[in-house]
Each structure stands twice: as structure tokens, then as C-alpha cells.
Amino acid sequence: MSRALFAKTRRIALVVASASVLALTGAVTAAAAPTATDDPVRTTGEVNKSLNFSCEFPLVGQRSVTAQITATFPDSVPAGTPIDVTGFNVAVEIDAEITDAMRLVGAATVEGTAAPNVDVDINGTPLGVRLNGMRIPSTPVPESGSMTVNIVGEVPSLTVQSAGQVSFAVGDEFSGRVTPRRADGSETSLGTFDLPCTMDAGQDPSLATVTVS
Missing domain, CATH: 1.20.5 (Single alpha-helices involved in coiled-coils or other helix-helix interfaces)
Incomplete structure (x- = not known):
């Protein structure tokens, strides 16, 4: 060559x-x-919201209660990644007249279940979600004065497949089933009663807006 x-x-x-x-x-x-699923989930921190509701109690009728809603939302998530709401708790303050009525029937504790409503808006499409299965752990009835009962439980994850905004707000109603019990654990003459509650008008129920990227 x-x-x-x-x-x-x-x-x-x-x-x-x-x-x-x-x-x-x-x-x-x-x-x-990197793909979209490699993006981190950023947490916005704990959200606290105080709202007033009107609830229909046995013996005393309609009474106003204050609900302190606490939850932690992510600030943003990649599309297709679950939006996990953690640390959910609703602390409901019950006035002295209601606790007086509980003591009148011999109640030493109250417990039950609750179903709060949450309004979810996904890219402009509103959805109403009922959180069934929430618990009201057994709470002692004080000898005098008001008391606070808590609504606790796991919030189901929500997965959105397209980018946009997901907004969460407290629904205008929640319901409970409450069982007062005597010191020996037996039910009082009230048995288990339904507790329907409606949010008072003129309040801002918004909780958080999560960006889906």
C-alpha cells in the first residue's frame, strides 16, 4: 500500500x-x-386553619364549635407522584354547656367517628371528597368547663397525571357519630348519636395549593 x-x-x-x-x-x-419523576417532592410545611361550625347536639340543640384544622401538604410534586397529606388533625372545641349536658347523662368519656368533607380542585375541575373512617379517640369529659375532642386519621393519597394546580379547602359540612360512655364503659341514655355540622358563612376555607410539574 x-x-x-x-x-x-x-x-x-x-x-x-x-x-x-x-x-x-x-x-x-x-x-x-433526568425525567419528571426525578424531581423532588417539596413540602410546604404545616397548615393551620381555624373555622367555626354550627352543630346540632342532643339536649342542647344547635351550638357553635371551633374547629382547628392541622395538616402538612407538599408544595409541589412531579406528575404521577402521589400527593400525600400528613399530620391531619381536627381539634374541635366544645363549650361548657355541651359538656354539662354530657355529665347530666352520666358520661365520663366521649368517642366516635367522623367524616369531614374536603373540596379539591384539580386544574379547574372541582371535586368533593368525604374522608370516611376518621376517628374521635376516647376523650375524658371534664368536671367543669369546655373540652376539646380530636378527629384523626389517614388522608388517602391523590395522584394527578398532568401538570397544573391542585387546591385543597375545608368542605362546608362534616358529620360525626358520637358515643358518650359512663366510667364503666357502658353507653349512656343517649346511645350513639349523629352530629351534623355546617360551616358558618363568611370564612375562608382554603388550606393549600400544590403545584404538579
């Missing part, structure tokens, strides 16, 4: 080799590029 032909052949081989390396490098870079 002549020297000129050898040099030309060598140059062609180098070009082909260089092109192959560049192609391989491009393929690896593309494979390593």
Missing part, C-alpha cells in the same frame, strides 16, 4: 471512530437525562 493511500485510510478510520464515540456519548447522555 502506498504511503498516501495509507494516510488517507487512516484518516477515514479516525473519522469513523470519532463519530462512533460521539454517537455513544450522546446516547449515554440522553439515557442519563
Whole structure:
């Protein structure tokens, strides 16, 4: 082979080799590029909201209660990643007249279940969600004065597949089933009663808005 032909052949081989390396490098870079699911979930922190509700109690009729809602929402999540709401708690303050009525029937504790409503808006589409299965843990009835009962439980995750905004707000109603018990654990003459509650008008029920990217 002549020297000129050898040099030309060598140059062609180098070009082909260089092109192959560049192609391989491009393929690896593309494979390593982050996808939307690699984005972190950023937590906005604990949200606290105080709202007034009117509830229909046995013996005393309609009474006003204050509900302190606490929950932690993510600030943003990638599309297709569950939106997890954690630390959910509703502390309901019950006035002295209601606790007086509980003591009147011999109640030493109250317990039960609750179903708060949550309004969810997904990219402009409103949805009403009822959180069934929430618990009211057994709470002592004080000898005098008001008392606070808590509504606790797990909030189901919500997964949104497209980018946008998801807003959460307290629904305008919640219901409970409450059982007062005597010191020996037996039920009082009230048995288990329904407790329907409606949010008082003129309040801001918004909790958080989560960005889906």
C-alpha cells in the first residue's frame, strides 16, 4: 500500500471512530437525562386553619364549635407522584354547656367517628371528597368547663397525571357519630348519636395549593 493511500485510510478510520464515540456519548447522555419523576417532592410545611361550625347536639340543640384544622401538604410534586397529606388533625372545641349536658347523662368519656368533607380542585375541575373512617379517640369529659375532642386519621393519597394546580379547602359540612360512655364503659341514655355540622358563612376555607410539574 502506498504511503498516501495509507494516510488517507487512516484518516477515514479516525473519522469513523470519532463519530462512533460521539454517537455513544450522546446516547449515554440522553439515557442519563433526568425525567419528571426525578424531581423532588417539596413540602410546604404545616397548615393551620381555624373555622367555626354550627352543630346540632342532643339536649342542647344547635351550638357553635371551633374547629382547628392541622395538616402538612407538599408544595409541589412531579406528575404521577402521589400527593400525600400528613399530620391531619381536627381539634374541635366544645363549650361548657355541651359538656354539662354530657355529665347530666352520666358520661365520663366521649368517642366516635367522623367524616369531614374536603373540596379539591384539580386544574379547574372541582371535586368533593368525604374522608370516611376518621376517628374521635376516647376523650375524658371534664368536671367543669369546655373540652376539646380530636378527629384523626389517614388522608388517602391523590395522584394527578398532568401538570397544573391542585387546591385543597375545608368542605362546608362534616358529620360525626358520637358515643358518650359512663366510667364503666357502658353507653349512656343517649346511645350513639349523629352530629351534623355546617360551616358558618363568611370564612375562608382554603388550606393549600400544590403545584404538579
